Amino acid sequence: MRAFWRWILLTLFSAASASPLAFAGMTKSGTTGAQFLKIPVGARAIGMGGAFVAVANDVTALYWNPAGVTRLQPRGGACFIHTNWLADTRFDFAGVAVRLGGFGTLGFHFASLSMPDIKVRTEFEPEGTGEYFSAMDMSLGITYARELTDRFRMGFNAKYIRQQIWHMAASAFAVDLGFLYQTDFPWLTLGISLSNFGPKLQYVGKDVFVNYDFDPSQWGDNENIFANLQTDRWDLPLLFRFGLSAVALQSDWQKLILSVEARHPNDNSENLSFGAEYAFRNRFFLRGGYQALFEDQSEKGLTLGAGLVYYLSPTVPLRFDYAFEDWGRLSSVNRVSVEIQF
Numbered sequence: 512m513r514a515f516w517r518w519i520l521l522t523l524f525s526a527a528s529a530s531p532l533a534f535a536g537m538t539k540s541g542t543t544g545a546q547f548l549k550i551p552v553g554a555r556a557i558g559m560g561g562a563f564v565a566v567a568n569d570v571t572a573l574y575w576n577p578a579g580v581t582r583l584q585p586r587g588g589a590c591f592i593h594t595n596w597l598a599d600t601r602f603d604f605a606g607v608a609v610r611l612g613g614f615g616t617l618g619f620h621f622a623s624l625s626m627p628d629i630k631v632r633t634e635f636e637p638e639g640t641g642e643y644f645s646a647m648d649m650s651l652g653i654t655y656a657r658e659l660t661d662r663f664r665m666g667f668n669a670k671y672i673r674q675q676i677w678h679m680a681a682s683a684f685a686v687d688l689g690f691l692y693q694t695d696f697p698w699l700t701l702g703i704s705l706s707n708f709g710p711k712l713q714y715v716g717k718d719v720f721v722n723y724d725f726d727p728s729q730w731g732d733n734e735n736i737f738a739n740l741q742t743d744r745w746d747l748p749l750l751f752r753f754g755l756s757a758v759a760l761q762s763d764w765q766k767l768i769l770s771v772e773a774r775h776p777n778d779n780s781e782n783l784s785f786g787a788e789y790a791f792r793n794r795f796f797l798r799g800g801y802q803a804l805f806e807d808q809s810e811k812g813l814t815l816g817a818g819l820v821y822y823l824s825p826t827v828p829l830r831f832d833y834a835f836e837d838w839g840r841l842s843s844v845n846r847v848s849v850e851i852q853f
Contacts, residue, residue: 540807543778544681544712544745545672547624547648552592552604554832554846558816559786560800562772565702565754566788567691569830570850573606573620573654576689576704576752577666580608580616581658585826587616588852597841600626608654616666618654623647646676652687662693672709672747679716685709685747698758702772705751711744749777766790774803782806786814794820798834810839816846828852 553571556563563571567579570590580587587609596602601624608618625647630639650673656666668687673680689704723738754772761767771785786800796818803811816834823829834846 539776539778539780541778542746543748545648545674545683545707545747547602547622547674548650548672548707549748549750549776550596550602550622550624552622553590553850554592554816554834554848555788555796555798555818555830557802557836557846558798558800558814558818558832558834559768559770559788560784560802560814562754562756562770562784562786562800562802564689564704564752564772565691565700565756566768566770567689567702569852570606570608570618571604571848572689573608573618573652573668574604574622576691576702577618577654577656577668577687578664578689578691578702578704579656580618580654580666581610581656581664582691583608583610583616583852586610586853588850590848590850592846592848594844594846596624596844597838600624615655615657618656620652620654620668620670621649623649644677648672648674656689664691665689672712674712674714676714678718679714681712681714681745683709683712683747698761700756702754702756703752705749707747707749709747711746713744714742715739746777751775764792766793780805780807782809796820796832802836810841812837812839823851826853 551557551561552574555569556571556575563575567576568582570588572579589607592604594602604622606618606620608616610616628643628645631642631644632639650670652668652670654666654668658664666689670685672685673682685707686709687704687706692701694701719740719742721738721740722735724734725736726732752772752774754770756768756770759767759769768788773783775781783804784800784802786798789797798816800814801812802814803809814834814836816832818830818832821829830850832848836844838844
C-alpha cells in the first residue's frame with residue numbers, strides 16, 4: 512500500500528508541476544484558459560473555506576473529489592446551485608450521483624458561467640446594430656467512483672469543456688481524479704484530487720476569417736485570398752489538492768469537523784485553505800474558514816456559512832446551505848445551494 516501511495520503522489524505532483532515561468536521569477540496568473548473551472552461549488556464547502564477535498568461526502572464531491580460520492584447515504588443525491596457571480600455574471604451547477612451497489616457510484620454534472628446579452632455598437636451605429644454580443648462557458652461531465660476497500664475510495668470525472676464568445680468557441684475533453692483514504696485513526700481522513708487534466712484550448716470561428724493580400728506592392732495578383740488567423744493555445748487550469756479532515760468532537764447532539772487543504776495550481780502560487788463545520792443534532796450547521804492563504808495577489812479570504820437540514824422522511828434529508836465569501840476589492844459573493852439525498 513505504501514508503494515501504491517508513493518506512485519500516486521509522484522504521478523500527481525509530476526502532472527501538476529510548475530510552469531517554467533515560475534523559475535524565471537514571473538507570475539503564472541492569467542496563463543491558462545477556462546478559468547470558470549476554478550469557481551468553487553456548493554455553499555457548504557465554500558463556508559468551510561473550500562477545504563473540502565478530504566471532507567467530500569455530498570453531491571458537490573463531483574467537483575471537489577469524485578471519490579467522495581461513494582459516501583452518499585443512503586443511495587445517492589442531487590444538488591442545484593445558482594450564484595450571482597462577480598461582474599454581473601451568473602454561475603449555475605447541477606449534479607446527481609447514485610450508488611449502484613457492487614458496481615460503484617455513477618454521477619453526472621453540468622456547470623455554466625454566463626452573462627446577459629449586450630448590444631453590439633459601433634462608432635457609426637452607437638444605438639446598436641441589431642446584433643447582440645454574448646459569452647458562455649460550460650462543462651458537462653460523467654463520474655464513476657468505487658469503494659475499493661473499507662478504507663480506500665477512488666473516482667474520476669470525464670468532462671467536456673466549451674467556451675464561447677460571440678462567433679468564437681474553444682472546446683476540449685478533460686479528466687479529474689480523486690482519492691480518499693481512511694487512516695488508522697477513525698477520526699482522520701486523507702483526500703487527494705487532480706482536476707482539469709487535458710489538452711490545450713484554442714479558439715476557432717468566423718471572427719478569425721480575413722481576406723489576405725500576399726504582397727500589396729504587386730498588381731494583378733489575388734488581393735482577397737481567404738485565410739484564417741491562428742489563435743494561441745492555452746493550458747487548462749490544472750489543480751492538485753491534498754487535504755486532511757478530522758472529527759474533533761462527536762456525540763449524539765453535536766459534531767465538529769476541522770479540515771485543511773494544500774493546493775498546487777499551474778497558474779498561481781501554492782496556497783492553503785482551512786475550515787470548520789459545527790453540527791447540532793445533524794440539523795443545524797455553522798461554518799467558517801479562510802481560503803487561498805499565501806496565494807499570489809489573492810482577493811480571496813474569510814468565508815462564513817450556515818445550513819439547515821429538513822427531513823422529508825427519516826432517510827431523505829433536504830439540505831439548505833448559505834455561504835458568504837469575502838473577495839477583497841471585488842464585491843463579496845453570497846452563495847445558496849439546495850441538495851437532496853435519497
